[in-house]
Amino acid sequence: MTESDTSLRDRLVDAGVELLAAEGPQALTLREIARRAGVSHGAPRRYFPTHLELLSAIAWRGFADLAGLARAALERETGGPRARVAALARTYLEFALDRPGMYELMFRHDLLESGRLGLRDTSLPLFSLLAGLVGEALPGVDARHAAGALWANLHGTAQLWRWRSLQLATGEEDLAPLLDTVLAAHLGPGEGR
Structure with missing residues (x-):
């Protein structure tokens, strides 16, 4: 995994942690995490094949x-x-x-x-x-x-x-x-x- 891959992977997790704190577990959709991380809704699948x-x-x-x-x-x-x-x-x-x-x-x-x-x-x-x-x-x-x-x-x-x-x-x-x-x-x- 390249440094940019690690960085984007961490950004997705960070966005999920922030979303979880703000709105609770029910808000943790791939689409919303991707939106908050500033990437396309398909980008999380590259690092996390499943939800x-x-x-x-x-x-x-x-x-x-x-x-x-x-x-x-x-x-x-x-x-x-x-x-x-x-x-x-x-x-x-x-x-x-x-x-x-x-x-x-x-x-x-x-x-x-x-x-x-x-x-x-x-x-x-x-x-x-x-x-x-x-x-x-x-x-x-x-x-x-x-x-x-x-x-x-x-x-x-x-x-x-x-x-x-x-x-x-x-x-x-x-x-x-x-x-x-x-x-x-x-x-x-x-x-x-």
Whole structure:
């Protein structure tokens, strides 16, 4: 791939990321991405033979961004394993709430299962990181199962918070106490922040 090919490919992904942030996943058509990238509607097919491949490239960008945010959060956290799990959990929830369209796209089953652009290779290391930290915080527990349960709880928390269902049910407008409760439920009592 030449430099101009890489540049146009990146422009298409950039246009998709911007469109996703502005209008949500339903707006991610090849035609609209091409229009926003300033190319003909057939140009994306040169780099992404299928719509699914372009969506996968956009989702890959989201996973890369989330991984970068997770690394930065863990570098800033000086506490033990539980504090590191809490930092990772906060980062995950903040990403989900700040970038809902990207978050939704990243966890689409058809993209993760398609094997395109190594999405499994991008998403599974994040889970392994969480499982490793959970294992350090809870020695003797099956870390993958405990991390899976925590992740499912965080994912549900993000969705229900976005829909404002949790605020309605709990009367709470601050997510931090709920996150502390989630962490206590999965890691036992302790300082969540």
